[in-house]
Amino acid sequence: MIRKFKFFFRPILGLTKWLNEMSDESYRLVKIGNTFYYFEECEKGKFRYAIDYVANKSYSSLKDYEDFLKESNIRYIEKAGSIGKVSLGNVRYRPYADSRAKIATTDGMIKREFLILEKENDGKPFEIYTNIEDKIKTLKVMRKPTIAMIIFVGLMFLFSTGLIPQYQWTLYKFELFPKVNKIPLMIIFGVVEVLLAVNLIRYNMEINRLKRESEIRE
Known part of the structure; x- marks a missing residue:
C-alpha cells in the first residue's frame, strides 16, 4: 500500500483526473485519511473514478443515494470538504444546502461533502449525469x-x-x-x-x- 498527499483547489475536476491517472498507473484508491490518499496495486486502468458533490443533501437523502450506488455496483468513499460553512463546535451552518440540510453535524453530513465513486472500467466514460x-x-x-x-x-x-x-x-x-x-x-x-x-x-x-x-x- 502506498500513500500520497494531494491538494486540489477544484476538488471535483482535479481529483477525478488524478484518480483516473493513478488507475492508469496500476493503483486503486483504498481509503482516505485526513491528509493522505491510500492506494494498492491493481491491474492497469481497471477502475474509473468520478466525484459527486453531496454537501447540499440531508443525511437521510445521502443514505438513500448510497444505497442506490450499492445496488448499482458502484463503490463509494466519503470525502470531507471544508468550503462554504460557518461552524460552531460540531455543528455547521450551510446556507447553500437544501432546506433540511442547512444544519450539519458530526453524526450527519460533516466530513461527507463529497463521494468518490468507483466502478470497473467498461471502456465507456464514467459520467454521473448524462442529461x-x-x-x-x-x-x-x-x-x-x-x-x-x-x-x-x-x-x-x-x-x-x-x-x-x-x-x-x-x-x-x-x-x-x-x-x-x-x-x-x-x-x-x-x-x-x-x-x-x-x-x-x-x-x-x-x-x-x-x-x-x-x-x-x-
Missing part, C-alpha cells in the same frame, strides 16, 4: 458554496480595511482584527477573493456552454 439539464442543475448546486464564500471573504476584506466600522457598545468595542497589521490580512483576503472569483467564472462559463449545447440540440 444536460441535470448537469446544469448540479453545477448550479456546486456553485453555491463559492458564492457564499465570496460574500464571506469579501466582508472580511472590508472589515480588515476599516471600510466597515467595528461595532461599539457604550463600554465595549467588538473588533474582528484588533491591534494587528491589517495589510497582510488585506492581501490574504484579496488573493482568496480573486481565486474564488476565478472559480465562479469557471462555473458560469461551463453552465453557459451547456446551455448553448442544449439549444443546439433542440
Whole structure:
C-alpha cells in the first residue's frame, strides 16, 4: 500500500483526473485519511473514478443515494470538504444546502461533502449525469458554496480595511482584527477573493456552454 498527499483547489475536476491517472498507473484508491490518499496495486486502468458533490443533501437523502450506488455496483468513499460553512463546535451552518440540510453535524453530513465513486472500467466514460439539464442543475448546486464564500471573504476584506466600522457598545468595542497589521490580512483576503472569483467564472462559463449545447440540440 502506498500513500500520497494531494491538494486540489477544484476538488471535483482535479481529483477525478488524478484518480483516473493513478488507475492508469496500476493503483486503486483504498481509503482516505485526513491528509493522505491510500492506494494498492491493481491491474492497469481497471477502475474509473468520478466525484459527486453531496454537501447540499440531508443525511437521510445521502443514505438513500448510497444505497442506490450499492445496488448499482458502484463503490463509494466519503470525502470531507471544508468550503462554504460557518461552524460552531460540531455543528455547521450551510446556507447553500437544501432546506433540511442547512444544519450539519458530526453524526450527519460533516466530513461527507463529497463521494468518490468507483466502478470497473467498461471502456465507456464514467459520467454521473448524462442529461444536460441535470448537469446544469448540479453545477448550479456546486456553485453555491463559492458564492457564499465570496460574500464571506469579501466582508472580511472590508472589515480588515476599516471600510466597515467595528461595532461599539457604550463600554465595549467588538473588533474582528484588533491591534494587528491589517495589510497582510488585506492581501490574504484579496488573493482568496480573486481565486474564488476565478472559480465562479469557471462555473458560469461551463453552465453557459451547456446551455448553448442544449439549444443546439433542440
